Amino acid sequence: MSDPDELLRIEAIRKxxxxxxxxxxxxxxxxxxxxxxxxxxxGAGKSTLIKMLSGAYRPDSGRVVVGGKEVRIHGAQDAERLGIATIYQEFNLVPDLTVAENIFLGRQPRRFGMIDRKRMEAQAAELLERVGVNVSPRARVRELGIARLQMVEIAKALSLNTRVLIMDEPTAVLTSEEVEKLFRIVRQLREDGAGIVFITHHLEEIAALGDRVTVIRDGKSVGQVPASTPEDELVRLMVGRSIEQQYPRERADAGTALLTVEGLTRDGVFHDVSFEVRAGEVVGIAGLVGAGRTEVVRAVFGADPYDKGSVAVAGTRLPRHDVGAALTAGIGLVPEDRKGQGLLLDASVEENLGLVTLRAATRGGLVDLKGQRTAAAKIAEQLGVRMAGLGQHVRTLSGGNQQKVVIGKWLLADTKVLILDEPTRGIDVGAKVEIYQLINELTAAGHAVLMISSDLPEVLGMSDRVLVMAQGRIAGELTAAEATQDSVMALAVSTPITTATTVEGSRGH
Ligand SMILES: Nc1ncnc2c1ncn2[C@@H]1O[C@H](COP(=O)(O)OP(=O)(O)OP(=O)(O)O)[C@@H](O)[C@H]1O
Ligand SMILES: [Mg+2]
Known part of the structure; x- marks a missing residue:
């Protein structure tokens, strides 16, 4: 007997x-x-599972039942016909086409055999309006930020008469405001009778949005619980143990300044940014998206130029816009966009982990391959990188495990100053703690860490000091004791141009 409210069912799937x-x-x-x-x-198997529903992979065995009938989903078209739409961890839009063209790709409305551009754009505008995103149907996808891209993906799903919407970590790259907006749309879809499969590593989102939770561990479903289940219970189901302390920061004594940034300015991007990070310190940079945080650290690292100011490592001034010099001086940067900048996808885990250490591992002109392998194996183990072996290509690792490799690579490198830009994006709660512990080890050994994060609890939990940026300036600095959700947010939304002038004025500059 088939249950009319059941949209789909998966039984004993193996891949x-x-x-x-x-x-x-x-x-x-x-x-x-x-x-x-x-x-x-x-690496538990979440993305693999949903790829079975979108037609990207076929199961080795098991059953997929949609609307009471067993189905075989052999490609995107089969999924579409069944009313299943997927928004992947990596987006699927074509950058050089317009928003409207992307939404109607392959099924543009036609008139006398020609694509009816007017009608297509009008329909796209209607869909975009429905998801409440302010973007022109004629804008090129390349020009959109990540949040808007996602809204376009949702608009596209709506246009397909979707009954099942699958979202793989949609909130990983969104600001809290954007998350709220996304949640409103998802709730509306639910009200309209759709079913939504939602993947996230942000546990607080589960109670806020979810109805039921299926927990997958090592490729097996190990439990199904209501979304109101307490977080510590969810963690226990997920990692098989409880996590005592999510932010295990162990403060080290701060030593001499390892990174000194003075008056750093890039016209129109950031202005008069000054701060230092001392040996043993973790300094967090908080701020809203667009505040200029990534731009500043990229300039510090030499990846981008700046117009005025200076950067010094352990007292030695660095040349401008020179990554090589920054590396030699001992600065490392784990970039925000790891796919693009941090990984060689078709190289092995071991090769990727060795990318920065190679120099350090060179003994008398020879590369100490054995030493490198031992170090790579150790860090992979510490971070719990789930892989078939050190030889596995990074491309075939799960999203979170790819991120662990980038971070591991830099943790291995003997950098004096390690800059982390959104280090734990897409990483599960258990592995996050391992990363925090490695940060503790670094600072205990006298290194300095500068960490950008949009995850406010993480900034508050792991930083010894917090710099808050707003509109390209440092709006204020807070000690760990002063930094709270409220004090950080107040600075993040302030207009530092006026604040900075008053502060300078009151000092009699
Ligand atoms: N094409 C592939 N070839 C080989 N192994 C693969 C391939 N795709 C996935 N895997 C492996 O399957 C396992 C499950 O990966 P999956 O991407 O489903 O994890 P996930 O639960 O989505 O993790 P994350 O939270 O990190 O995104 C991992 O061990 C991964 O390395
Ligand atoms: Mg995944």
């Missing part, structure tokens, strides 16, 4: 890749009008 059992045995079901959260550690 293997050479040397890897990605899914061992997973059961899952989705009902009309619910948000069903998929929860699991990095």
């Amino acid at each position: 293997t890749f050479p040397g890897v059992v990605a899914l061992d045995s997973v059961d899952f079901d989705l009902r009309r009008g619910e948000v069903h959260v998929l929860l699991g550690e990095n």
Whole structure:
């Protein structure tokens, strides 16, 4: 007997890749009008599971039942026909086409055999309006920020008469305001009777948005619980143990200044940015997206130029716009955009982990390959990188495990100053703690850490001092004791141009 409210059901799905059992045995079901959260550690099999529904992969065995009938989903078109739309961890839009063209790709409305551009753009405008995003149907996708890209993906899903909407970590790259907006749209879709599969590593989102949670561990579904389940219980189900302390910061004694930035200015981007980071310190940079945080650290690292000011490492001034000099002086940067800047996707885990250390591992002109391998194996183990072996290509690692590799690479490098830009994006709660512990080890050994994060609890939990940026300036600095959600936000939304003048004025400059 088929249940009219059941949208889809998965029974004992199994999927293997050479040397890897990605899914061992997973059961899952989705009902009309619910948000069903998929929860699991990095590499547990969440993305692989949903790729079985979008037609990207075929299961080795098991059953997929949609609307009461067993189906085989052999490609994107099959999924589309069944009313299943997927928003992937990596987006699928074509950058050089317009928003409207992307929404209607392959099924543009036609008139006398020609694409009816007017009608297409009008329909796109209607869909965009429905998701409440302010973007022109004629804008090129390349020009949109990540939040808007996602809204376009949702608009596209709506245009397909979607009954099942699958979202793989949609909030990983969104600001809290954007998350609120996304949640409103998802709630509306749920009210309209759609079923939503939602993947996230932000546990607080589960109670806020979800109805049910299926927990996947090592490719098996290990439990199904209501979304109101307390977070510590969810963590226990997910990692198989409880986490005592999410932010285990162990303060080290601050020593001499390792990084000194003075009056750094790039016209129109950031202005008069001055701060220092001392040996043993973790300094956090908070601020809203667009405040100029990434731009500043890229200039400090030499990846971008600046117009005025200076950067010095351990008292030695660095040349401007020179990554090589920054590396030699001992600065490392884990970039925000790791796919683009941090990884060689078609190289092995070991090769990627060795990228920065190679120089350090060179003994008398020879590369100490054995030493490198031992170090790589150790850090991969510490971070719990889930892989078939050190030889696995990074491309085939799960999203979170790719991120661990980039971070591991820099943790291995013997940098005096390590700059981390959104270090734990997409990383599961258990692995985050491991990264924090490695940060503790670095500072205990006298290194300095500068960390940008949009995850406010993380900034508050791990920083010894917090710099808050707003509109390209440092709006204020808070000690760990002063820094709270409220004090940081107050500075983040302030207009520092006037504040800075008054502060300078009162000092009699
Ligand atoms: N094409 C592939 N070839 C080999 N192994 C793969 C491939 N795709 C996925 N895997 C492996 O399958 C396992 C599950 O990966 P999956 O991407 O589903 O994890 P996930 O739960 O989505 O993790 P994350 O939270 O990090 O995104 C991982 O061990 C991964 O390395
Ligand atoms: Mg994934």
